[in-house]
Amino acid sequence: MAQVIRVLVVDDSALMRNILSQGLSMDPDIEVIGTAPDPYIARDKIVELQPDVMTLDVEMPRMDGVAFLRKLMPQYPIPTIMVSTLTQHGKQITIEALEAGAVDFIAKPASNTTSSLNAVLTELRSKVKIAATVNVSHWKDKWQIAATTKAVTSSSVLAETTDKIIAIGASIGGTDAICQVIEKFPATTPGTVIVQHMPAGFTKMFSVRLNQLCPMHVKEAEHGDRIRSGLILIAPGGKQLEVVRNGEFYEIQLGGEEKVSGHCPSVDVMMRSVAKHAGTNAVGAMLTGMGQDGAEGMLAMKQAGGQCIAQDEESSVVFGMPRVAFEKGGAEQLVPLDNIATSLLTLLTKTI
Numbered sequence: 001m002a003q004v005i006r007v008l009v010v011d012d013s014a015l016m017r018n019i020l021s022q023g024l025s026m027d028p029d030i031e032v033i034g035t036a037p038d039p040y041i042a043r044d045k046i047v048e049l050q051p052d053v054m055t056l057d058v059e060m061p062r063m064d065g066v067a068f069l070r071k072l073m074p075q076y077p078i079p080t081i082m083v084s085t086l087t088q089h090g091k092q093i094t095i096e097a098l099e100a101g102a103v104d105f106i107a108k109p110a111s112n113t114t115s116s117l118n119a120v121l122t123e124l125r126s127k128v129k130i131a132a133t134v135n136v137s138h139w140k141d142k143w144q145i146a147a148t149t150k151a152v153t154s155s156s157v158l159a160e161t162t163d164k165i166i167a168i169g170a171s172i173g174g175t176d177a178i179c180q181v182i183e184k185f186p187a188t189t190p191g192t193v194i195v196q197h198m199p200a201g202f203t204k205m206f207s208v209r210l211n212q213l214c215p216m217h218v219k220e221a222e223h224g225d226r227i228r229s230g231l232i233l234i235a236p237g238g239k240q241l242e243v244v245r246n247g248e249f250y251e252i253q254l255g256g257e258e259k260v261s262g263h264c265p266s267v268d269v270m271m272r273s274v275a276k277h278a279g280t281n282a283v284g285a286m287l288t289g290m291g292q293d294g295a296e297g298m299l300a301m302k303q304a305g306g307q308c309i310a311q312d313e314e315s316s317v318v319f320g321m322p323r324v325a326f327e328k329g330g331a332e333q334l335v336p337l338d339n340i341a342t343s344l345l346t347l348l349t350k351t352i
Contacts, residue, residue, distance in 0.1 A: 004028075005132045008051040009035045010042040011083065012060045016108075020055060020083070023121030030128060039068035046076055053131045055124070056102070058084045058093045066093050069100040073139040079103045079131035081124065086110060091205045098175040099209070101139045103131045103317065107199065130172060130290055134317050164190040165227060165243065165250060165282045166344055167274045167301070169267030171197040171289025173317025175206060177337055178287065179213060182232055184341035187215040190348060191227035191250065193235070193243060193274070195267045197289065200238035207234045225252040235265035242273035250278065261293040267321070271297025280305035283347040285340055286331055287311045289321035298330030307347045309335045 007024055009032055011017045021032045033049050036042035038060055046054070058065045065082055072078070082105035084094040094105050104127050109116040166189070170178055174196045182192065198206060204220045211218040214232070219225075221233035221241055227250040235241035240255040253273075260266040267286070271294055274282045284301050286294055288311055298308050310322035310331035315338070325331040335343050 004031045005128060006031050006033045006049070006052045007128060008033060008042065008045055008049060008054045010037075010039065010054060010060075011035075011057040012037050013057075016057070016083070019117070020121075020124065023117075024055075024125060024128065026121070027125045027129075030125060039063045039065075039072075042068070043072065046072070046078065051078065053128050054078050054080045055083055055128070056080050056097075058082050058090050058097065058105075059087075064093055065102075066096045066100050069097055069102060073101040073136070075140070077101065077136040077139045079134045079136050081105060081127050081131055083108060083124075086201065088205075091202055092209075094202065095175065095205050095209050099179065101136060101176075103127075103134050103136070104172055130318065134173070136317075138315075163248075163250075163281050164348055165274060165278045166190060166192040166348070167243075167271055167282055167284040168192065168194045168287065169196075169271065169284075169289070169294040169298075169321065170194070170287035171263075171291065171293065171318070171321055173288035177311065177317070177340075179210060180337055181285070181287070181340045181344075182210065182214050182216065182218070185214065185216050185232075185345070187230055189216055189345070190229050192216070192232040193221070193227065193241070193252070193270060194232060195235040195241065195265045195270045195294075197263050197265075197293070198237045200236065203234050203237040210234070221252045221254070223252060223254040227251060235270060238264055240269045241265050242269060243277055244273065245277040261296075262291060263293050266297075267294030268297040272300050275300035275304040275306060278304075278306070282306040283344055284308040284330075285310065285344055286322045286325040287337075287340070288316040288318055290318045291320050292324040294321055295324040295328045295330060298325045299328050300330075302330050302332070307332065307350065309333050309340065309343050309347070311340060312336050 017035045207220040218232040261268045312334040313319040
């Protein structure tokens with residue numbers, strides 16, 4: 001019999017604590033062992049109850065979810081699901097929370113209808129089960145590191161180019177992993193296209209945040225955007241993104257809203273298009289994530305002459321997407337997160 005997942009619910013709203021607790025308790029594999037109205041009480045209950053997973057409200061009085069995570073993770077790393085509002089401020093804090101160690105997030109229901117609430121609770125139960133499998137102990141070591149370097153020793157061999165593409169896919173744990181990779185890209189790195197599983201609205205905020213941290217310019221992709229050196233384009237949530245050839249250049253084509261491989265945007269859709277239109281001019285990386293989205297697309301890239309790598313198990317939050325990409329043959333090697341950027345830049349110098 002599987003071990004029951006013990007959950008602590010943290011929310012300043014008594015009503016929301018009750019809703020989340022009842023919703024989670026509907027699953028026999030989940031037990032809500034306690035609730036807390038703010039981070040101060042939550043801290044004490046974490047020490048006392050030692051939960052497996054925590055759900056954490058984004059916006060709370062006295063201390064918001066990000067500030068709490070930044071204090072908590074160096075001392076007591078715990079898989080955390082953020083419960084986010086759909087306000088602009090709520091989205092911003094959610095992105096910062098993912099950077100601070102949260103595993104994933106859900107958006108609070110946009111309406112009070114039963115169907116809307118049930119959909120959110122179903123998603124929450126699923127994400128709690130995934131979070132319970134995630135090892136977050138590395139956050140303790142990470143926050144003890146005084147500084148990190150953004151330099152990439154191989155950057156000097158790169159020249160500006162408009163005909164090469166870097167394609168990156170990620171899901172759970174990907175917001176931090178993506179940041180760690182692209183902050184090491186020099187400003188003249190070839191055009192980069194990224195699919196991170198994230199709902200509409202959050203990808204724009206994610207792009208803005210990355211743009212503040214990286215030498216390259218980062219923006220949410222728009223239909224018709226030209227892929228060029230120095231630019232990173234993030235697939236918008238809720239739309240499928242493809243890379244197409246337009247004369248001498250590559251550009252972005254945004255398509256339908258139907259899920260492919262369980263996601264919209266889908267890494268498979270993006271990478272298949274890169275395989276079709278860029279061929280040997282493309283390199284790819286599969287970062288941390290649950291499931292197998294992107295495995296077939298990465299295999300198509302390899303078959304078209306592209307070179308691809310995947311994040312290794314030790315550095316992945318969830319070794320799902322990278323594992324399947326490697327097992328199916330699309331990713332030629334597994335690489336620690338710290339070395340992904342350097343490896344991609346090295347592969348670019350080998351493309352025909």
